[in-house]
Amino acid sequence: MPLQARLVAALAVPFPAGRADALEVLGPPGRRMLLQRCEDDIVVHALEDDPLRVGGETARFPAPWPRRFGRSTAAPDGSLAVFAGTHAVRAVEPGGAVRWEVRHGCRHRACREMHRSFDEYAGERNHRYAEQGSAGFSADGELIWAHVRGPLSPGAPDDDSRDEWLVLDPRDGTVLARADARAAAAGSVHVPHPDPRQMGLSIGEGQEGSPLRWGRWDGRQLTMDDFGGRDLVLIGVSPSGGRLMTVTHDQDRLAVLDVEDGSVLAEIDAGSAIARHPGTEPDNDEAEPYWDYAGGFLDETDAITSSVESDEEWGEGRHWLTDTSGAHAPRRITYPLPVTGLPTALGDGTWYTTADAGATLQVWARP
Template sequence: MPARARLHATVPALLPSSRGDFPELLGRPGGWSLAQRGDDALVVRALDDAFVAAGESVRVPAPWPRRRGTWAVAPDASLAVFAGVHAVRAVEPSGALRWEVRHGCWYGACREMHASYAVYGDSEDHRYPDGGSAGFSVDGAFVWAHVRGPLSVGELGPDTVDEWLLLDAADGSVLARADAEAAAAGSFHLPHPTDPRQMGLSIGEGQDGAPLRWGRWDGRALAVEYVEGDLALLGVSPSGERLMTVTHYQDVLAVRDTGGRVLEELEWDAETAVPRHPEAEPENDEALPHWDWAGGFLDETTLIGSTVESDEEWGAGRHWIIDVAGARTPVEVAYPVPVGTRPPTALAGGRWVTASESGDALYVWGLD
């Protein structure tokens, strides 16, 4: 029997797709928001628990073009942080710069400490740099930032390539820093859902690997768990005690503790856990499914994952529900309408979201 999805809400995008990236749903029950990065600003709108707009949009001017970095927004939308090629910059909705932390250039061959985006913005060799990311703690008090070392003042050591910083969101002061022990092409943060002093960092090194880090700050020192293996972090459970990961080569999905240990044999090899696409050639090894770098926890014991990337050659992409407290077998999701070609994103409270093909809306789903 398939897992039947029921549509709970349709959320229109804040910007037309020609002027912005795909919109993203952020937050948790009681504090949802819709955010979308446009050409010159990040636009955010609060939503109620029915995913209906609650108030006017907040527009935060961006310090550089949307293709030159990543962003994060505080839970109350009072501050946005832009992680760029040369700096992490915090901007208020008024456009005022609250703080900036400058760091080494993410373009690998450049060893300069740039003073501003204007210095390299038109440079051909800086057009496709690597990058880091930033993420707010669940309460908005801290910003965790993954940057290319060194900082403009001081450094951890001559062999440090990437640094992981814990910053005070109020003024940008560096509370703690650690060697990320990586050489990133990109990264993203996933916060602990209740503890602002814990954060997950998933790093992509292109073909070289996928380091996973889990950070804990005790008020004085930052302790980093350097998880063994090349693992992409997909989700953090509501308790904050479980991680959902997929291997770098997208073959094995697993539930782990924050130290990286697989819990209760909760792992699924895509080649044996899910069937080939029904329209795939049965003897073609290239038709074997693999997991997407997407998914997460719908609740403490229910996961959503997908095989969209490996399915696309054969037909519609498939999404999968896994009940780890029950049968533990991936069950295909049946939707009442087509959901496009993008993988699902898990939301708290038993919900998940898919995007329309054009990017003009998000669809919020739950189990029927």
Template sequence: MPTQAGLVTTLPAPLPRSQADAPQLVGLPGARMLTQRGDDELVVRRMDGGSGTVRFPAPWPRRYGTSTVAPDGSLAVFAGVHAVRAVDPAGEVRWEIRHGCWSGGAACVGSGRMHSAFDEYADDRDHRHAEGGSAGFSADGRLVWAHIRGPLPEGPLGTETVDEWLIIDAADGRPFVRADIQAAAAGSEHVPHPDPAQMGLSIGEGQDGAPLRWGRWDGDDLHIQHFDHADLVLLGVSPSGDHLMTVNHDQDTLAVHETKNGSVTATWDAESTIPPHPETEPDNDEAPLFWDWAGGFVDESTVIAGTMESDEDWGEGRHWLLRTTGTREPEQLRYPFPVSGIPTALGDGTWYMVEGDDVHVWTCD
């Protein structure tokens, strides 16, 4: 049965979409921030009080990496092609860790080459479409987890290490621990856990797969769970931190896992649980259904997902609510006006979508 979605609020993006990446709502309830990365700056707008809008000068254009911001909005970290750099709102570099170059160009691939500055490759075509890593703050803001191209010149990891996972002191940039994540990434995304000592790392290797890593730090060593080498994209962590939501690399199966051991507690196969789009022709076998690479936990026992990409050839895309307990039948969401964005859950009973230069926040009406 369809479920009606109600609009909570509409937030204007800080920057025009023609000049910036899509805005994101990040942070926990009570400390929510709207962030958006432009070529020259990362804009952070506090949504729950605080100091209003903060602008962090960017050390390189947005095509050359990813960025993240501390939970209190006081520090931004840019994960670039050659370095991870922490910057304060005044543009002062708090710390920087240089690492192997992410470019696949002939001069850098497999060489462990390290650049000292962005200017060294700013005009090089091979570096414009470099692979990349990412960084994420722990829930308390004291740690930065960083996925980099290795190996670094110092430390215990061997020269055969391709990608490294670091846990860094957010205050001074000192690495506490380094680990070989046994992957060769094209890109990645950190997904934080309420426990600062835990973090998810969703890795994309292009057509080769999507290895998922879950990290636990005991204060000395970083213990990495590999999820039996399954190709899974991590979509979210439940508000309690007890469960994870994933979609497999082929996009046909959504799953909820127990965080403590990775065991699967619920699954939804797109072809068998989602009805065909109402505008497809009867018996059309060229309209496969598959999940989007987006979603998350609306609350502890409800997740949201979309089939926007597989629906787009037939008509308006669809979003689905799925209960992790009781009945598992997907509930299609109905909106008061047409939507085209993919949903990102916020864990407090709401989710958001980006539509042009606006961010719409929704809940069940």
């Protein structure tokens, strides 16, 4: 029997239609921020609890380049924004002052230039479709992890133009550690761990694969685990930090891994665990459901998952309450008002969806 979600809050902020990405929640429970990446800047709003609501604008960070040229994020306290661009990682303070910049190899794969500025390639059409890296703050904001294209200095040999994973000091951009990411990324996403010395990196290589990297920083050295080289998309970390939720590259299986050694604690096959969409043709062998690269842990065992991408040809996309302990089959979640798109877990029993072209964020809880 379906479970109807309970609306906890609907959060909206002034939004330039068509000129901003969907709203995004950053930070752990109790220290949430609402971030929107607009065309010309990042705006960060505090989220206040009990009831959940949008507080005042915390900070505004002018962007050094348009949003299609990379990804961006902000510190947990809203004091610094980091833009991971085509040629550099740049830290910007509220008001626009550049705190530091780390230049790296150009992310347009055919380009071997070490660009000094965005203006050097701003008008070149091919650079508009360059691969993208990313950056992420540790849970306490004391470290920045950045996935970049090498080299980090002019004159380095051509074979140094590999993807690298850096640990940076947010105060001055000092490279504290670096590791060969052993990937050729089209894009990436950082997934923080409650322990600020650990970080997940989910790398997309298009049709080639989706390597998962797990980093540990002990204050002197960065070690990186690839969990056996499996192609897994990292969706989220459990509240305790002990479990990772992943989806296979071909989207047929959801797997929960032990964060210490990568062992598989649970595995759920979409084709056998969730029903085909009721709108599918009975004799269509290509209508099997599969998991989206979305969701996350609601608590240590329950997760919010979805099959929207495989459902959309047949009707309304579906979300699922999925017990990763295996005690219950996934149960479909319904909503009291129209919901489109993918869910994102907040780790405190709630999750969010977006509405109004990404301008409103709806927070949901189990009934």
